[in-house]
Amino acid sequence: MALRIHLLYPNRFPSQFTKSQTNWVPSMYTFKNQPKFHKVSCTNNDDMSDIDLASDFATEVGKMNTQMIQKEEALKKSKELLFVEFCNYTGLKSEEMKKKWKKFSEEEQWVLIKSFVLEWGAHFHPLSARSVKELVDEYLVENTSEFTSSSFF
Numbered sequence: 001m002a003l004r005i006h007l008l009y010p011n012r013f014p015s016q017f018t019k020s021q022t023n024w025v026p027s028m029y030t031f032k033n034q035p036k037f038h039k040v041s042c043t044n045n046d047d048m049s050d051i052d053l054a055s056d057f058a059t060e061v062g063k064m065n066t067q068m069i070q071k072e073e074a075l076k077k078s079k080e081l082l083f084v085e086f087c088n089y090t091g092l093k094s095e096e097m098k099k100k101w102k103k104f105s106e107e108e109q110w111v112l113i114k115s116f117v118l119e120w121g122a123h124f125h126p127l128s129a130r131s132v133k134e135l136v137d138e139y140l141v142e143n144t145s146e147f148t149s150s151s152f153f
Helices: 002-008 050-090 094-103 106-120 129-142 144-150
Strands: none
Touching: 050 094, 050 106, 050 129, 094 129, 106 129, 129 144
């Protein structure tokens, strides 16, 4: 095992780290698009005034908030699209699917999701049964009020 770590990470040895840095092996879970952190100088090296610093900070925070909102909206649209396609696959309307989904056992849900992923997922990669099931569950939880209010009309 030590040889494997040495081959994968030749420049990283425990002796190079301080005692507080005990986790020297990188995590197995890495993200392709790691968040980029912008550096805003809080010193007066460039003779920036406090107003300029505050303005720069507010601009960066605004950008980050906008990006976060856009990501949330995209995820919401993705869940909605996926649920609509899932309903089309089963031949049920969204209200019918919601009622039946609650009645299905966990195993029945998995069988249905896996058959959907097998057919629909051939065109959209990567698509896993687990992620589809999670998105369907989240979509139904988030839109419970829409289903109950639309059933009265």
